[in-house]
Amino acid sequence: MHGANDADATVRLACGDHPSVRDGIAAERVVSVLFGTGVEAWRMGWQRTVAGPPGREAVVDASDVARSGAASSTQVMANEGFAYTVLGRGAGNERVLDAVASHLNGVPSGTVDLVIDDLAPVAARDGPGSAVAFTDRLLERFEGRANRIAIGCSVGGPAEVMSRAGDRVDSVVGTDVEAAAVERLSREDPTIFGYVRRHWAEAKRGIEACDRNYPQSKQIHAALADPETTPRTLGATLSGLVTLDALNTWSETVGPTRYDLTAYCPDRVWAIGVAVEAGASDG
Numbered sequence: 001m002h003g004a005n006d007a008d009a010t011v012r013l014a015c016g017d018h019p020s021v022r023d024g025i026a027a028e029r030v031v032s033v034l035f036g037t038g039v040e041a042w043r044m045g046w047q048r049t050v051a052g053p054p055g056r057e058a059v060v061d062a063s064d065v066a067r068s069g070a071a072s073s074t075q076v077m078a079n080e081g082f083a084y085t086v087l088g089r090g091a092g093n094e095r096v097l098d099a100v101a102s103h104l105n106g107v108p109s110g111t112v113d114l115v116i117d118d119l120a121p122v123a124a125r126d127g128p129g130s131a132v133a134f135t136d137r138l139l140e141r142f143e144g145r146a147n148r149i150a151i152g153c154s155v156g157g158p159a160e161v162m163s164r165a166g167d168r169v170d171s172v173v174g175t176d177v178e179a180a181a182v183e184r185l186s187r188e189d190p191t192i193f194g195y196v197r198r199h200w201a202e203a204k205r206g207i208e209a210c211d212r213n214y215p216q217s218k219q220i221h222a223a224l225a226d227p228e229t230t231p232r233t234l235g236a237t238l239s240g241l242v243t244l245d246a247l248n249t250w251s252e253t254v255g256p257t258r259y260d261l262t263a264y265c266p267d268r269v270w271a272i273g274v275a276v277e278a279g280a281s282d283g
Contacts, residue, residue, distance in 0.1 A: 008147075008148045008149070021117060021118070021150050021152035022045070022046065022049050022115060023049070023050075024148075025049070025051065025054075025113050025115060025148065025150060026051040026113075027054060027111070027112060027113035027147055027148065028055045028056065028111075029054060029055065029056045029107065029111055029112045029113070030054040030056075030057045030112065030113045030114075030115060031057070031058045031100055031104065031112055031113075031114050031115070031146075032057060032058070032059045032060070032115045032116075033059075033060045033062065033096060033100060033114075033115070033116045034059060034060065034061045034062060034063045034065075034117045035062055035063055035116070035117060035118055035119070035120075035121040035122050036063055036064070036117055036118040036120065036121040037063055037065070037117045037118070038061070038063060038065035039059055039061050039065075039086075041065075042059065042117065043057075043059075043082075054081075054113075055081055056082070057082055057083075058082075058083045058084065058085070058103035059082075059083070059084040059085070060084075060085050060087065060096055060099040060100055060103070061084055061085065061086045061087060061088075062087045062088065062089060062091045063089065063121070064089045064121065073085070074086075074102075083103065085099045085102070085103070087099060089121075089125065093122075093130065093133060093134045093137060094137070096134070097134075097137055097138065097141055097142075100114070100138075100141075100142065101141065101142075104142070104145055104146075109144060110145075110146075111147060112145070112146055112147060113146060113147050113148045113150070114138075114142055114146040114148070114149045114150070115149075115150050115152075116138070116149075116151045117152050118152040118153060119131040119134070119151060119152065119161055120153060120154045120161070122134055123161050128161045131161045132161060135151065178244075178268070178271045178272045178274070178275040179275040181245070181272070181275075182196075182244065182272060182275045182276055185240060185243055185244060189240075189243070191236075192236055192239060192240040192243065195233055195236040195237040195239075195240055196237055196240035196241065196244070196272075196276060197276050198237075199228070199229050199233060199234065200237060200240075200241070200269065200273045200276060201273060202224065202229055202234070202237075203229075203234060203237040203238055203241060203269075204266070204269050204273070205224060206220040206221060206223055206224045206227070206234060207220060207238075207247070207259075207261060207264055207266075207269075208266065209223040209225075210223040210261065211223070212261065213260070213261055213262050214250045214258045214259065214260060215258065215259060216256045216257065216259075217231055217232075217234050217235030217238055217257070217259070218231040218235075218256075220234065220238070221234045235257070238259055239257075241269060241272070242259075244268075245268065246264075246265050246268040246269045246272055247259055247260075247261075247263070247264055247265070247269075248264075
């Protein structure tokens with residue numbers, strides 16, 4: 001997908017916590033963009049990495065923790081090899097990217113790693129389309145200049161972010177267990193796998209919209225607004241999610257299958273969806 005001189009662009013996922021997006025980052029120079037982490041917490045987090053903090057780092061702070069301002073405020077701590085630009089949560093995508101570019105001015109291409117802490121706050125604040133657009137523009141502007149681009153995405157963001165952004169990067173890291181389960185389902189039951197691949201996101205929405213603890217598939221389907229599935233195809237998708245251990249059935253029934261939504265695992269469904277999308281992109 002990328003040319004030989006392009007940066008290695010990776011999305012790292014996390015279920016229930018911030019992504020370990022700094023894993024594998026060992027460059028002497030790093031530019032970090034923060035959407036979900038304050039500057040102080042981010043800087044302290046380097047101590048928990050194998051390589052430790054970079055020799056020189058510039059941070060663009062567009063998080064909720066940061067104060068907002070009409071103009072960016074840049075502070076340079078030369079003795080610590082650290083500079084940071086505070087934008088606040090109101091900064092648009094291009095303003096954030098312009099701040100990144102300002103920290104790359106005069107730096108030789110291929111010598112800086114670029115780290116984005118988490119796309120989920122962008123999606124939550126401005127919608128999935130904004131997070132995907134940010135990823136597109138980030139790669140467009142800096143793939144040829146950065147040595148490595150690492151993008152975090154926690155499960156707080158809508159699944160659409162990964163289903164739409166996953167094929168724009170070289171690799172998606174963090175769904176190894178789910179990817180193995182998905183690959184096994186595709187091999188052992190390709191029909192059910194096909195339903196999961198096409199309809200997992202709608203099944204997730206239906207489950208989360210349903211107000212029953214032990215519904216049938218038709219009752220989950222009835223909770224959907226303008227569904228693409230039918231009760232039958234949704235039922236096949238739900239069956240696949242049961243096989244993938246993201247959903248349980250309620251055993252105390254002699255009629256149509258009922259699903260135990262009290263044991264529903266939204267994080268695993270999200271990770272399964274990402275694994276399915278990543279597999280579709282690789283195929």
